Amino acid sequence: MLALVDQGMEEGAFGFSTGLSYARAATRYRELMALCRQSARHGGFFAPHLRSYGATVLESIQEGLDICEQSGCPLHLNPLPGGLPRQ
Numbered sequence: 001m002l003a004l005v006d007q008g009m010e011e012g013a014f015g016f017s018t019g020l021s022y023a024r025a026a027t028r029y030r031e032l033m034a035l036c037r038q039s040a041r042h043g044g045f046f047a048p049h050l051r052s053y054g055a056t057v058l059e060s061i062q063e064g065l066d067i068c069e070q071s072g073c074p075l076h077l078n079p080l081p082g083g084l085p086r087q
Contacts, residue, residue, distance in 0.1 A: 001031070005038040015045035015076065020060070021052065029067065036071035045074040 005016055016039050018027060027035070036046045046068055050060035061077065068075040 001035060002038050005035055005044075006042070009039065009042035009044050013044065015039050015047055015073075017047040017049070017078075019049040021049060029063075032067050033071050036067055036073035040071055040073035045076050046071075047076040047078060049078055 008016065016035060018032075018035075020027065032046075032048075039046060046064070048064055050057065051063065052060045064075050064077065067073075
């Protein structure tokens with residue numbers, strides 16, 4: 001996966017995205033950290049589709065924030081259907 005991030009960035013990508021809510025793309029935290037670090041090395045960002053857009057959407061957003069803060073990779077959140085839940 002790291003080599004694919006390298007290749008994509010060298011071919012003109014601005015970052016990488018993954019659909020964390022999909023079974024095949026539910027990448028582990030440490031894998032996401034490594035991929036984000038790789039993207040950041042090329043000046044890229046991380047644009048995930050969150051693990052959840054339901055009751056745990058805030059936890060899903062926090063996961064993205066934590067990964068990007070620790071990896072040094074900027075975060076681009078895709079639009080949230082219906083916006084954030086009201087507190």
